[in-house]
């Protein structure tokens with residue numbers, strides 16, 4: 001089976017965005033809105049059980065505050081402020097790509113392997129992260145960027161991967177997903193994708209039984225390794 005496409009998750013996989021990016025931006029938005037909420041690193045780890053920023057705010061209200069401080073529209077407004085702060089953090093160069101990601105992107109391009117993105121985060125967050133780290137044209141390196149509210153159900157539902165595959169018009173058997181979290185793994189596997197995991201501090205103890213391989217960084221991940229997983233050159 002030929003490796004035709006690599007589909008990257010973004011948060012936690014391409015970059016360690018959660019603790020020093022999204023979390024910080026949420027707290028800045030709470031401050032700007034005059035809310036006395038603060039998500040410390042430990043609490044944020046628990047909140048990551050729910051993907052999607054708006055969904056995460058709702059989960060915090062429902063399960064931790066146990067009261068509805070904000071309605072749906074107020075959550076949407078607060079989340080827009082959070083996105084503004086997150087983009088600012090990216091633009092000041094505070095969030096680098098994980099070591100090895102750029103090298104893998106370049107290697108895949110050289111070998112004509114298509115690149116795509118499948119993420120829960122807001123689309124502008126993805127383009128800003130790519131631009132800040134790979135330059136103005138970075139977006140064009142990826143054939144498909146599937147992100148955010150474009151599908152109804154976020155990870156662990158398979159919807160965003162299924163959407164990406166539909167846009168790519170490449171069979172799932174010819175693609176490999178790279179994820180960092182259990183929710184992301186479930187999403188990719190349910191969409192029929194072989195998946196490898198690169199863990200981070202928040203996800204290292206999650207259940208990755210369904211993954212092809214688990215890595216703690218990108219040092220051993222290259223196109224040859226991905227081809228071996230897909231079974232390229234095997235009969």
Ligand code: XBP
Nearest residue numbers: 011022051052053119120121122184
């Ligand atoms: C990423 C997320 C996102 C970000 C916040 O999950 O869960 O919710 O934390 O992004 P994944 P927004 O890596 O599995 O895609 O606030 O833009 O939703």
Ligand code: MG
Nearest residue numbers: 009011012180
């Ligand atoms: Mg992730």
